[in-house]
Amino acid sequence: QVQLVQSGAEVKKPGASVKVSCKASGYSFTSYGLNWVRQAPGQGLEWMGRISGYNGNTNFAQKFQGRVTMTIDTSTSIAYMELRSLRFDDTAVYYCTRRGLPPFFDIWGQGTTVTVSS
Amino acid sequence: SYVLTQPPSVSVAPGKTARITCGGNNIGSKSVHWYQQRPGQAPVLVVYYNTDRPSGIPERFSGSNSGNTATLTISRVEAGDEADFYCQLWDSSSDHPVFGGGTTLTVL
Numbered sequence: 727q728v729q730l731v732q733s734g735a736e737v738k739k740p741g742a743s744v745k746v747s748c749k750a751s752g753y754s755f756t757s758y759g760l761n762w763v764r765q766a767p768g769q770g771l772e773w774m775g776r777i778s779g780y781n782g783n784t785n786f787a788q789k790f791q792g793r794v795t796m797t798i799d800t801s802t803s804i805a806y807m808e809l810r811s812l813r814f815d816d817t818a819v820y821y822c823t824r825r826g827l828p829p830f831f832d833i834w835g836q837g838t839t840v841t842v843s844s
Numbered sequence: 845s846y847v848l849t850q851p852p853s854v855s856v857a858p859g860k861t862a863r864i865t866c867g868g869n870n871i872g873s874k875s876v877h878w879y880q881q882r883p884g885q886a887p888v889l890v891v892y893y894n895t896d897r898p899s900g901i902p903e904r905f906s907g908s909n910s911g912n913t914a915t916l917t918i919s920r921v922e923a924g925d926e927a928d929f930y931c932q933l934w935d936s937s938s939d940h941p942v943f944g945g946g947t948t949l950t951v952l
Binding site: 761770771772773785787821823828829830831832834835836837 | 875877879886887888889892893898930932933934939940941942943944945946
């Protein structure tokens with residue numbers, strides 16, 4: 727079946743970087759984009775950016791410009807999101823989610839908890 | 845950028861109808877999508893393009909969109925419907941998605 731499976735929980739210190747992976751299966755990886763959405767504890771959904779599964783083109787929310795990198799490996803159907811210079815308020819659940827031509831997100835990963843703690 | 849406004853909470857008795865609103869400037873001219881997020885779980889798409897339901901979503905879930913308000917309606921509410929609900933659209937001016945702040949549905 728179509729699914730996105732993310733890497734496990736991470737605990738990082740302030741100033742460090744975290745890299746989260748998202749493995750896609752059950753569909754043509756290059757036919758869809760993957761978006762990253764995060765959710766701080768008790769808060770709503772916040773879009774971070776997206777990457778094309780076809781050519782790796784990216785588009786980021788202004789808030790994360792310069793601090794986030796998104797990449798793909800089409801040979802393994804894995805997308806990666808790296809966030810640098812972590813702060814306490816980056817503590818959140820990070821989701822990858824699929825978007826095709828229609829402008830909504832039809833498949834979500836299970837989420838990866840990133841905790842920033844000293 | 846475009847702003848979507850949702851009420852923080854909605855409460856409804858079992859078997860009754862819940863209506864969750866999503867306000868935005870002339871939102872009726874746009875396509876709105878809705879997600880349900882149960883505690884500790886990832887969001888799930890329940891309505892797309894204002895009124896369509898993905899396969900597997902009960903017919904009790906329906907959507908409408910007109911004027912400055914989009915609405916998610918849940919008929920014959922069940923205890924298992926308790927969740928946070930988010931509306932979303934794609935802002936063409938920024939080429940970014942926009943999410944509403946979310947509404948917590950409580951079944952009394």
